Amino acid sequence: MNLFSNQNYISQLAIDCVIFGYQERELKVLITKLNFKGDFYSLPSGFILQKEGVDEAGHRILKERTSISNIFLEHFKIFGEADRTNKDFLENIINLNQEHFDSDVSLSKADFEWLTSRFISLGYYALVDINKVTPIKTALDESMGWYNIHEIPPMMMDHNEMIEKALESLRLNLDTNIIVLNLLPETFTMKEVQDLYETIFEKEYARNNFQKKILELNVLERLEKKFTGASNKAPYLYRFKK
């Protein structure tokens, strides 16, 4: 079976997705364990069809691997060293294991050549609500799951570096992107915003300073409290400006 080589993809160009997931003050990354003998971990990846735009390909890959669409997905860096290739990795696998695949997948010669050519990778990142995502395995995956940012396994090629660089971009652009990330409910408290920032930046903010900083971004509006007759100690609710 030819998985890649007979598709109408642009050659030597890949997309790797660093999909961050946020859930209850934890930041995780979606990682796939490959269907080879041994422990081989990879980011969800794919290629660009001749007839689709690069961003469009990123969204397609994201949808194929997480079932979600219409979310914020941004290119953050090119990984383009001349010696960047899967060749050593795949040859090792095949030398180590007579039957290099565990089960029902075999790699055609054309696919092997496709996968071992030099690839320039376009790094994309997204930040999603883990509760809204169903990871979807492909034929090459043994399993797929969320790994805490502090418990990322040693990964294929430069995928560990990709995660580091994506986290830098996520932090650098969080103020600008907070409104499009769609990570908070329709209305939310200041504490929920602070929890999100503290998780992503891995540091604590003083409550007053944080509130000042966020309000200065000028993207939030505070809702009036409804008079309930109760002691009214409920925190203010906010929503994003339209």
Added chain:
Amino acid sequence: MNLFSNQNYISQLAIDCVIFGYQERELKVLITKLNFKGDFYSLPSGFILQKEGVDEAGHRILKERTSISNIFLEHFKIFGEADRTNKDFLENIINLNQEHFDSDVSLSKADFEWLTSRFISLGYYALVDINKVTPIKTALDESMGWYNIHEIPPMMMDHNEMIEKALESLRLNLDTNIIVLNLLPETFTMKEVQDLYETIFEKEYARNNFQKKILELNVLERLEKKFTGASNKAPYLYRFKK
């Protein structure tokens, strides 16, 4: 003569360079007028050799077109729409003009096919001191020169959009990159920094606010004034911290 198609380039992938030049409170862009009949303007562009890294290719192209090396050059965006091609442009040229090139260049069939295929372009930008640069024409260029950011001509394909997006990135990252841009002399006054910022952001800053903002970046050190016996009204000099 085959200019492109027989080189060992990665196919369907181009690099376009937005080279900003700064000189006496003016921001300019390096643009080439192509050696076709009619007014066709382009950014300096090139392709990636199979044996070189993507950043390495960017630096090579920059050096080939400006003679300078070892400068700050950064990828800022991918231009990857599916219908992004030179085809209409080149076919128009060739339909309009029996002799589609002015002088000593002709495009082989293989080069025409290479140039009219779908290209994904990796946008890079640099900011250089115009006094240090010698623009270098290729066989495809009629002329090459610096255009004020407010006097950019209508350009090929999406090159006008590339300049806009590069300017956004230059502004967004100026605080972070000011130390590596190498645009100021060894020692400089606060006014020289403010001139640079005001030119790039096209706005004026209040002197005290600007000084406060820049000092908070924590990248400058102020030199002690030497006692000269004169009235000592010379402004303080600064340099970047090592």
